[in-house]
Amino acid sequence: MSTPDVVGRTYPKTPVYEVGREKIREFATAIGDTNPAYHDVEAARKLGHRDLVAPPTFAIIVTVPASVTAALDPDVNLDYSRVVHGDQRFEYRRPIYAGDRLVCQATIDSLRERAGSVFVSTRTDIFTEDGEQVGSAYATIVSRAPQKES
C-alpha cells in the first residue's frame, strides 16, 4: 500500500473554469431536465437568481479534475483502470451560476484497503476566482479488486 502521509495532502488549485450558459444548457439536456432555471435566463431571474442556475451535480465538471489529480498522485498508487465511483456528495453555500469563474482544490481525506479494493476519499473545495467559497464536494473512488479465478 502507499505511504500513509498522503492522507491530508492538499493539491494545487485548478485553473479557472468559466461556467457558461451553453454548458449549463447542455448538461441539463444531457440529464433530460427541462427546468427553465437551467435554460431561460429570464426564468432564472424571476426566481431571484443573477443568471442561469447550474444543476446540483454540475459541479462535478470542475471538481473531478481536482480530485483526480489527488487520486493520480503516485504515492496513492491507484490502478486507475479498475476505478469506479463509490460515493459523491455536494454541499453548497450558494448556487453555481452562469458567469461564475471557479477554482477547485482537493485534499485526500482517507485512503483505505478492504478485500483487495482500494478506497480513496477526497474533499474538493470550490471557490470563485476571488476566493469566495461556493461549496465542497466529497467523493470516494474505488479501485476494484480483480475477480477471483473460478
Add this chain to the structure above:
Amino acid sequence: MAATVSYDDVEVGTELPAQAFPVERVNLVMYAGASGDFNPIHWNERFAKSVDLPDVIAHGMFTMAEAGRVVTDWVGDPAAVVEYGVRFTRPVVVPDVGGATLEVSGVVSEKLDDRRVTVDLTARSGDDKVLGRAKAVVQLT
C-alpha cells in the same frame, strides 16, 4: 431562491412524485460530452467486459443527476438543493438493445432548522438498488 414548496406544508413521510427515467446508450454519450467523463466503461462494451463489468454501465454521476430531478422537479427552484449525496451501490447496466429504466422515489425524512428538510431517495434499475444513502437537503420557503 424561491422554492414552490412551503416548509409548513410538508411533514416527515411526505412523498415526492416518483419518476421512471429511460436510459439508453445515447444518453450516456450525451452525458459524457456534457461532463467530460469519457471513461470507456460508459460507451464501449468490449472495454467494459474486459474490466469484468457485465456490459456498458451508466456514469454514477448520470444516475445521481437523474435521481436528483425528482427533488428539483418537486421543489421547483433547483437552487433550493443545498446538499445532495449518494453512494453508488450497483451500476445501472445499459444494454445496447432496450436500455435500462431508472425508477426513483423520494420521501421527506426529517424537518431541519431554517425551514430545510432532508429528502431520502430510492433509485432502482430492474431488481438492483443503484443508489444508497441518497439524500438531499432542500431549502423550502
